[in-house]
Amino acid sequence: MHDDPVVRIVAKVLIPSIMLFAFYVQFHGDFGPGGGFQAGVIFASAFILHAIIFGLNRTRHVWAFRPNLAVLCVGVLLYGGTGILGMLGGGNFLNYNVLGDTPQAGQHLGILLVELGVGMSVAASMVMLFFAFAGRATHNRFLSSKERNDE
Amino acid sequence: MIGDLLINVGAVSLLAIFAFWILRTRYLVGVVVVSGAFSLTAAALFVVLDAVDVAFTEAAVGAGIATVLGLATLTFVPHFEKPHRFKGAALGISWFPALLAVATGLLLTLAVSDLPRFGSADAPIHNHVAPHYINESPNEIGIPNIVTAILASYRGYDTLGEVIVIFTAALAVLVLLVGRTRSRRDKQRKGRRQ
Numbered sequence: 001m002h003d004d005p006v007v008r009i010v011a012k013v014l015i016p017s018i019m020l021f022a023f024y025v026q027f028h029g030d031f032g033p034g035g036g037f038q039a040g041v042i043f044a045s046a047f048i049l050h051a052i053i054f055g056l057n058r059t060r061h062v063w064a065f066r067p068n069l070a071v072l073c074v075g076v077l078l079y080g081g082t083g084i085l086g087m088l089g090g091g092n093f094l095n096y097n098v099l100g101d102t103p104q105a106g107q108h109l110g111i112l113l114v115e116l117g118v119g120m121s122v123a124a125s126m127v128m129l130f131f132a133f134a135g136r137a138t139h140n141r142f143l144s145s146k147e148r149n150d151e
Numbered sequence: 152m153i154g155d156l157l158i159n160v161g162a163v164s165l166l167a168i169f170a171f172w173i174l175r176t177r178y179l180v181g182v183v184v185v186s187g188a189f190s191l192t193a194a195a196l197f198v199v200l201d202a203v204d205v206a207f208t209e210a211a212v213g214a215g216i217a218t219v220l221g222l223a224t225l226t227f228v229p230h231f232e233k234p235h236r237f238k239g240a241a242l243g244i245s246w247f248p249a250l251l252a253v254a255t256g257l258l259l260t261l262a263v264s265d266l267p268r269f270g271s272a273d274a275p276i277h278n279h280v281a282p283h284y285i286n287e288s289p290n291e292i293g294i295p296n297i298v299t300a301i302l303a304s305y306r307g308y309d310t311l312g313e314v315i316v317i318f319t320a321a322l323a324v325l326v327l328l329v330g331r332t333r334s335r336r337d338k339q340r341k342g343r344r345q
Contacts, residue, residue, distance in 0.1 A: 007325065016237075025207075026332065027297065029299050030294040030296055030299055031294070031295050031296055032295075032296060033203040033204045033206075033207050033296070033298075034204070034207060035204070035298075035299050035302065035303070037208055037211075037212075038204075038207045038208055038211050040200065041208075041211040041212055041215060041216050042211055042215075043221075044216065045211075045216065046216055047206055048216075048219055060195040065329075069325075072318065072321055073316075073318075075314070076314055076315060076318050079310075079311055079314055083307070083311065093308075094308055094311065096304060096307075103291070104290075104291075104292070104293040107291070107292045107293060107294075107300075107304055108293065108294065110227060110303075110304065111292070111294065111299065111300070111303040111304055112305060114303045114310070115303055117314065118314050119312065121317060121318055122314075123312050124321070125317050125318065125321035126216055128321045128325060129216075129220055129320075129322065129324055130216075130219065130220060130223060131329075132324045132325065132328040132329050133220060133223035133224050133226075133266070133324075133328065134223045134226070135328075135329070136227055136328055
């Protein structure tokens with residue numbers, strides 16, 4: 001199935017659209033349903049689809065382990081950092097009112113940053129979970145047949 | 152009205168069918184796939200209840216990622232559950248757990264009759280902080296989606312906790328499954344010496 005040109009081409013069309021949709025969900029969360037959690041999961045599913053179709057090794061080549069770990073940590077730090085920024089501005093931890101010129105502008109900025117942190121963290125952890133589980137698969141079901149022959 | 156009723160009855164009976172199927176089957180790939188279908192049906196129910204944000208999360212996490220992770224896990228365990236028998240089983244039913252389950256179910260059903268009517272305006276949940284969120288969030292936060300305003304701002308501390316839970320889970324999996332274990336490290340050393 002992995003070597004089927006139809007599957008490969010459909011995946012190539014789908015993966016960028018999934019990523020774009022994830023960004024839409026991420027930044028449209030203020031206005032409609034969605035937010036960091038959903039966007040992160042959708043963004044991660046693009047990498048998972050890539051791994052299922054093209055094999056885990058090629059996905060690791062596209063998106064390596066270390067940057068993924070960095071994004072995971074930066075997401076949490078961005079969330080906590082936004083909270084501390086509120087403290088530096090004279091408010092309580094995670095009080096966004098002081099971040100902007102008006103309380104509302106501060107809230108907008110704070111929510112944007114916090115949701116971005118959530119999205120980064122969730123996407124990276126989902127990719128990490130999938131890599132960890134699929135990478136240990138004894139049958140190498142997630143490798144394409146060519147890679148299986150190489151091993 | 153009748154359409155809503157049909158959708159509700161249909162979705163809830165589908166959930167029951169999926170749940171029984173998951174209980175009865177020993178084919179684990181089927182269990183994972185049907186759990187995904189269960190989540191998707193639950194997501195549809197959340198849409199009917201106007202909880203679109205919850206429905207979105209359920210569809211993405213429950214039906215999407217959880218299914219994929221379950222299938223990934225099944226690549227290194229057997230695909231069939233071993234047949235097992237509980238002590239004291241007769242006529243194919245383990246009577247004590249069955250009795251316990253039925254009794255708990257009856258108690259919960261009794262408790263439901265004490266809950267306020269669904270959607271009733273004077274239920275406690277609608278009279279605590281919810282009116283403040285609905286009336287004041289356009290002035291205090293100024294974004295149209297009240298759910299996001301609550302999650303990211305009013306309840307920002309809880310959401311920080313949730314993110315840290317996910318972070319910790321990823322780190323735990325990292326420690327357990329990725330990287331070198333002692334036996335693998337020893338194997339590598341042996342390989343180098345030879």
